[in-house]
Amino acid sequence: MPLRWFREVYPNLNREQGFRLGVEFARYVQPTSFGPLSLPLISAGSVAEIVELLEYLPLISTALAVHIHHTERGLTIGLAGRTGDAGLNSIAVAYGGASLLRLIDLLASSAQNVELHLDVPVSAAADFLGDMTRRFVFDAPSPFVFVPAAILDEACRFSDSVSYRLGIAELNKAVDGRRTKSYTDTVRALFAADPRCTDSAYCARQQAISTSTLKRHLGSEGTTFRELRQAFLQERATVRLLDSSVTVAEVAAELGYSDVASFLHAFPRWTGRSPRAFRNHSVSPG
Structure with a gap:
């Protein structure tokens, strides 16, 4: 649903409240929750292939931007809200980052090694995250997800290379069509x-x-x-x-x-x- 709807329901929404909403929504994410990204997501062969699908994020939402940087230690995935509203940006960033952790956990069981760094105070998470707390780092200067290099090649549970390639081909077609319009x-x-x-x-x-x-x-x-x-x-x-x-x-x-x-x-x-x-x-x- 459009994020702007939350501003109508919660007119005083701030960054900390947006964080809590985003994380709560991410608890219910399934691999089938992402429209055209769902087929390649489910059939991805490795954690690296899951992360690569972030390139196609604009097909399902323009509220969140990602920038991926490769190092020998792993991937740093910068997260940035693009709604023009601090509270709504916080929902987008928290939902996107926490969803990625959950999806890796569901598909490859490696999310315990992935960290979500957020620029919200640790007080916003008091008695809220439960077992997820160890995967979150608060008071970061900028939001990002860190995926260690050691888990990038870990195989996913439902790997299907044919389905993955077909899904990627369809995504590329959709991207080409979208770029001619925007x-x-x-x-x-x-x-x-x-x-x-x-x-x-x-x-x-x-x-x-x-x-x-x-x-x-x-x-x-x-x-x-x-x-x-x-x-x-x-x-x-x-x-x-x-x-x-x-x-x-x-x-x-x-x-x-x-x-x-x-x-x-x-x-x-x-x-x-x-x-x-x-x-x-x-x-x-x-």
């Missing part, structure tokens, strides 16, 4: 695929349209190029900074900043912390 999704995909896509003129040329046409289409979808770019940079930066093996200067360069000083100036506007403070405050995955 300029927002197309621009976001360009950000991820092409480091040169840092201004609206370049992105417009990649779509063979004028800058004004791109601006008009994004406006009709309720956003702007600048808003999309800033959201992408923030989401990608927070995930990359969780990897202590990468320097702040390297993160700045990966994001397209010509000098690290510009990045150091921009990051506190997004998070309220400098990159160094953000990194020092985080709990190192693994």
Whole structure:
């Protein structure tokens, strides 16, 4: 259901309440709960294949964005709400992260090794999570799921490679059709695929349209190029900074900043912390 409905029912919904709702909903998730993602999810051959399905998340919800970063220790999956509402974002992030833990548990029995880090205070979980508490880390600088490398190749219970490939083929068809309709999704995909896509003129040329046409289409979808770019940079930066093996200067360069000083100036506007403070405050995955 549309997340905005919860704001109508709970007009004073805050981040802590959103967290509790999201986690509670995730308790009832089944592998068949995710529409077009259900077939490949059930037939996935490994934990890695379950995680790979996050690429297709926009087909079932635009309220949650994920950014996956690979390291030798495992996968860091950054979570970001995209509703424009802190309480609703909290529902999306908590539901998405807790659902992933539950699905891995149901399909591969490895969720006890997966951690969900959330930027809500530990007091929000008092006497609420029960046995799940050990899988949650609170007061994180940014929400993310950490999946250890040791479990990525663990086999799933209902592995069926033929069904998985068929499911992925159908998802790819759906993604191709969706991108022709949504300029927002197309621009976001360009950000991820092409480091040169840092201004609206370049992105417009990649779509063979004028800058004004791109601006008009994004406006009709309720956003702007600048808003999309800033959201992408923030989401990608927070995930990359969780990897202590990468320097702040390297993160700045990966994001397209010509000098690290510009990045150091921009990051506190997004998070309220400098990159160094953000990194020092985080709990190192693994």
